[in-house]
Amino acid sequence: MVSGVDFWEGIQLAIDSLKKEGSKLEIQIFDTKSSKRKPEQVVADSSMQNTDLIIGHVTVNEASLLAKTASKLNIPLSMSICRMMRVLPAIRIL
Numbered sequence: 001m002v003s004g005v006d007f008w009e010g011i012q013l014a015i016d017s018l019k020k021e022g023s024k025l026e027i028q029i030f031d032t033k034s035s036k037r038k039p040e041q042v043v044a045d046s047s048m049q050n051t052d053l054i055i056g057h058v059t060v061n062e063a064s065l066l067a068k069t070a071s072k073l074n075i076p077l078s079m080s081i082c083r084m085m086r087v088l089p090a091i092r093i094l
Contacts, residue, residue, distance in 0.1 A: 007057040043069040
């Protein structure tokens with residue numbers, strides 16, 4: 001099982017590689033574990049409408065919510081399932 005830290009470090013490596021290749025990215029981080037915003041509030045955020053990709057390290061319960069939102073908004077989704085919510089980066093490709 002991948003820890004939240006390992007998952008995040010992998011995302012950071014991918015972002016750095018894409019930027020080095022000249023990709024223009026706008027990255028929004030939604031960390032529901034350390035913030036007061038609940039996952040339901042994050043997926044209801046209007047910025048999700050302009051998201052091109054969602055990557056999440058989520059609990060089983062939150063995976064369902066995220067999958068429904070991604071499907072509704074036609075956003076590709078990549079998840080790692082964990083015991084506790086960590087980070088939900090939403091990437092917008094410019």
